[in-house]
Structure formats: structure tokens, C-alpha cells
Amino acid sequence: MTTPPAPRAPTREGIADAMRKIAEILPPTPLLRVEIGDSVLWAKAESLQPIGAFKLRGAWHRLTALSEEERARGVVAVSSGNHAQGVAWAAKRLGIAATIVMPNDAPEVKLAGTRALGAEVVLYDRPGGELRDDVAARLCAERGAVLVHAYGDPWVIEGQGTAGIEIAAQMTALAGGPPTRIVTPCGGGGLASGLSLACPDAEIVIAEPKGWDDFARSLAAGEIVPVGPNPPPTACDALQTLATYPINFAVLKDRASPGLSVSEAEVRTAQRFAFSRLQLVLEPGGAVALAAVLAGKVATDGRTAIMLSGGNVDPAAYARVIASLD
Structure with a gap:
């Protein structure tokens, strides 16, 4: 981790x-x-x-605190669905590209809600697959994006x-x-x-x-x-x-x-x-x-x-x- x-x-x-x-x-x-x-x-x-x-509270405070340069690079988040939608909602309103790492067994309603808000969803295998934080770290490194962690921020x-x-x-x-x-x-x-x-x-x-x-x-x-x-x-x-x-x-x-x-x-x-x-x-x-x-x-x-x-x-x-x- x-x-x-x-x-x-x-x-x-x-x-x-x-x-x-x-x-x-x-x-x-x-x-x-x-x-x-x-x-x-x-x-x-x-x-x-x-x-x-409640997750849009933290997402809004985090994304509105980003600099213009950080906003231009986009954000990455990890979530089973609620933080995902909070970040996607805030990102859409602020015009920021958002990529969300979500487990492939996340509830369909949360997957659909995240995509409907315009975020890119990257799936990972929750049991036995790559650690989700490692997936997010790799995406941040590849894209220069800012990590918006669900709770450790x-x-x-x-x-x-x-x-x-x-x-x-x-x-x-x-x-x-x-x-x-x-x-x-x-x-x-x-x-x-x-x-x-x-x-x-x-x-x-x-x-x-x-x-x-x-x-x-x-x-x-x-x-x-x-x-x-x-x-x-x-x-x-x-x-x-x-x-x-x-x-x-x-x-x-x-x-x-x-x-x-x-x-x-x-x-x-x-x-x-x-x-x-x-x-x-x-x-x-x-x-x-x-x-x-x-x-x-x-x-x-x-x-x-x-x-x-x-x-x-x-x-x-x-x-x-x-x-x-x-």
C-alpha cells in the first residue's frame, strides 16, 4: 500500500x-x-x-484548492463509487479532467453515476489483483495528474x-x-x-x-x-x-x-x-x-x-x- x-x-x-x-x-x-x-x-x-x-464535500474543497497548473493536469481518485462520484461531480463543475480507479465489482449504479458525470473509469480486480493505490500512482505518474485520495488527504x-x-x-x-x-x-x-x-x-x-x-x-x-x-x-x-x-x-x-x-x-x-x-x-x-x-x-x-x-x-x-x- x-x-x-x-x-x-x-x-x-x-x-x-x-x-x-x-x-x-x-x-x-x-x-x-x-x-x-x-x-x-x-x-x-x-x-x-x-x-x-457526503463525499462531494471533501472533493469540492480539494479540487477548488488546486492551482491552475494542477487543474490543467487533471486528477486521479480511487473509490468504490461515492468518492468517485464526488470527485467527478466537482471536476465537471470546475472543468477538470478526472480519472477514477474503481473495482470491477463496484455496484453498477456507482459505475454508471461516475461515468455519467464525465469521468474516465479505470477498473481493477479487487480480490487478488493489483493494489488500487498502485494503479492510481501509476496513472498519476503517466499523466502528471494530482491524486485526490478518498480519506488520506x-x-x-x-x-x-x-x-x-x-x-x-x-x-x-x-x-x-x-x-x-x-x-x-x-x-x-x-x-x-x-x-x-x-x-x-x-x-x-x-x-x-x-x-x-x-x-x-x-x-x-x-x-x-x-x-x-x-x-x-x-x-x-x-x-x-x-x-x-x-x-x-x-x-x-x-x-x-x-x-x-x-x-x-x-x-x-x-x-x-x-x-x-x-x-x-x-x-x-x-x-x-x-x-x-x-x-x-x-x-x-x-x-x-x-x-x-x-x-x-x-x-x-x-x-x-x-x-x-x-
Whole structure:
């Protein structure tokens, strides 16, 4: 695995700058009041972003920070689909050529969405093939392009943190104060890192699919621990990262609570809850934080926020989940 360079550490000041830029082009996503048992919680519906996920926040902040010379050389990103679409969306709006390295087993809806936004898609074989970061590094070297990493990039982390700025303002208005706790899906840790910096007084609780809980094990070990050999299959394609990067671990090692994991069945239960109770479509990876809360794995209070991070689903698979056939 090739670790991208970190030219600087992400900062709360950088998140404020990202928020200014994002507020110029997008409204805040809704914060929904949710009753689960006797608790009232607040769900941040990032699934309602124009690309169906929070990823365009980081992509927009990163691409707008490029110099004119860098923009002319284009960008390369690696993603199973949501970061891909975020980068493609930002690149199209800014007139930047974008190449996205995606696994050949990525959901067709994400592949189609990325191509529809004008990005070039380069496929790689996820199980046993060339490492995706190596593919991206080769393309950057060949084309002189700038790598826009999905989570190991300070601008991307800051952009994702703008969701936390919105949550704090919305909860102050609706719940009497900023969040005391934020439960968030976690793959590489870009979103969790940004939320941690944006909401320094909130507990950050990360949720991962079982068998892909490398960040939780890294927190427990005090050092980065990769996913073990032969991890189990998971519907949470957006969270299949092999290991976090130092830039993310440095932010979260003293901030995040011990991580937790959820089963595939718990994820499906959360998808059905979101559909029936919130009228929202959530992809599996976007539902893991809600799954953890519904399963009783997280302590909650009236100022607990839940990140609903994405809603790009495979239609046939989603229909089976909603019909309780899968």
C-alpha cells in the first residue's frame, strides 16, 4: 500500500474555509428528528446530497484548492463509487479532467453515476489483483495528474468536516445545543476525522462492518492495524478499506471512542428502518451507524447525532432487503 504524502495536517480553520466554499454552492442537508425506543436522536441525511453521499464535500474543497497548473493536469481518485462520484461531480463543475480507479465489482449504479458525470473509469480486480493505490500512482505518474485520495488527504478531511459544522448549527437550533456524540460510518476515517475536528467537544463513535473493523482494532492497539487476511464478504462496499492512513489515525487516536462493528443482518435492519420510518434510501455502508444505534450498541441522549452517509444502492439488492428477502 502506498501512503500519499500529507503536506499539512487538517485543521478546524480549514474546515471553516471549506464550509464557506460549500455554502456557496449547496444548502445544508436535513437533520431529522428520530425516535428510537425512548430516545430522541438526530440523523444527518447525507444520502440526499446531489451525488447521494457526503463525499462531494471533501472533493469540492480539494479540487477548488488546486492551482491552475494542477487543474490543467487533471486528477486521479480511487473509490468504490461515492468518492468517485464526488470527485467527478466537482471536476465537471470546475472543468477538470478526472480519472477514477474503481473495482470491477463496484455496484453498477456507482459505475454508471461516475461515468455519467464525465469521468474516465479505470477498473481493477479487487480480490487478488493489483493494489488500487498502485494503479492510481501509476496513472498519476503517466499523466502528471494530482491524486485526490478518498480519506488520506487534509483537504478531503476538512471538506468532510463541514457536515459537523452543519450538525452543530442545526442541533443548537433544534436540540438546545451542539452534539454530545456523533455516531458515524467509518472506512478509512476521512469523515470521522473531519467530524472530530469540526466538533471537538463531541464524542466520536465509529461503526464498521464485522470483519472490516480495522479502525477499531487500530484504536485498541494504539497503532495502525490492517484488515486481516480473507475478510468476510460484506454488502458495505463503501467501507472496504484495507487500512487507515497516518493522517487519519493521528486525528482520531485520542478522540474516537473504542470502535464497534455491526453484522450484515443489523445493516439490513437499519436500511429497512430508514425506508419505513424516515422515507430515506440508504446503501449498506451508509446505514452502519444507524445499525449500531438500533442494535443497542451505542449509548444515546437527546443530543446524539447519527450520520446517514450515503444512499447509492443497487436497485435489485435493495428491493430484496426492503422486502425482507435478503
